[in-house]
Amino acid sequence: MTTGRRSQRAPRLLLVTGMSGAGKSTVLDALEDMGWDTVDNLPTALLHEFVHGPDRHTRQAHVAVGMDARSRGFDPQALPALLRSVPEVRPEILYLDATGAELIRRYGETRRRHPLAADRPAEDGIARERDLTAALRLAADAVLDTTDLKPADLRDELRRRFGDEGDELVVTITSFGFARGISRTADLVFDLRFLPNPHWVDELRPLTGADAPVADFVAVQDGWAEFMDRTEELLAFLLPRYWESGKTYVGAAFGCTGGRHRSVAAAIAMAERLRHRGFSPNIRHRDLALRPNDSLELGQERMKELKRPQE
Known part of the structure; x- marks a missing residue:
């Protein structure tokens, strides 16, 4: 019995989203190292153009797009449908998550402000972002919790999931x-x-x-x-x-x-x-x-x- 290898499948379009501080930059860097075309914080209005270009050429490489609360036009309710509207690709959503305590620890280490809590404690922004992105989490093809994953472990996990060109389970x-x-x-x-x-x-x-x-x-x-x-x-x-x-x-x-x-x-x-x-x-x-x-x-x-x- 085989797993069903498929040939000449359309390239993948992966939306990398989820909680700020859960590892989106690490994910995009790892995918780029694996030969994917990647972009972070792409305005939603430019999604079609980035995937296919102004001449609407048929893309060969897989594409990963990072979007979160900082992205212009970010609408968690509308994003799944927007992703599906892009022709000639296989759309997927990867939602990155981590526990609230771990996200607070990471923000404390980097001394960065949460994008949804510029003048408030990080936990307030984390709570708001969970509510804001709840629909995306439900629509996600995969939810990856990075709480216990070091950056090297996260890269290994991504190689297992996405380094195979997606032609076999x-x-x-x-x-x-x-x-x-x-x-x-x-x-x-x-x-x-x-x-x-x-x-x-x-x-x-x-x-x-x-x-x-x-x-x-x-x-x-x-x-x-x-x-x-x-x-x-x-x-x-x-x-x-x-x-x-x-x-x-x-x-x-x-x-x-x-x-x-x-x-x-x-x-x-x-x-x-x-x-x-x-x-x-x-x-x-x-x-x-x-x-x-x-x-x-x-x-x-x-x-x-x-x-x-x-x-």
Whole structure:
């Protein structure tokens, strides 16, 4: 089975928008390095002319346009329709987001004023911008939360999503730890915490799910085989349909408590299963390099105990 490679597809027109301070400049720089034609803060009235030029020539390169509250004529309600009105391109919207606390921290570091709060605290502008761009977030083809992404990580994420020329579905399998926050880049999230935790096995604690003893340990646990079989069937069903609907990137994330054992083993095993199905998944282990942490693991296990019904 193949993912459905398409030939001679129209170039992509990507609107890069979202929250100010969420990384729009980094995204546009990365796309430019990948051969895209990019422009930031383009007035909306010039969109058609920038994409096709005054002679309306057929464009070959992909185009990324950055627009936000600073752009002249910025109308979040009208932008999706305007994007779709550009002929001979594949329009997409990438909405960049981050938590309010992270955006405030970034504005504090750069000492820049928020564009919607020139004489007010940054949090006031952030709240206004969330309301202003809510319609764009709902209309977006992809929402990318950059809270936990360093600039280098963000560039890697963009290469996975957009460095492939968009001619094949880009599948990324991620492992992560719930105790350090849910994966913010995943479309689908699967929870491995129903399995016994290898962290509490002394000889397995310093190892990870990439090591054979841990992989063997989880593989014999009750429910593992059925979980993997059913998840594989679900992904095999969904991925071609995402592609046919126009989606070019899908992220599936496997989570456990600390992100070092069960989730890593599951991500590696699922990626291998999908390769046998004809896909070419990338693998990203978010928390693999972190040290084992008893208090973190114990805290999550205690929370699970408290959520169970009392007899």
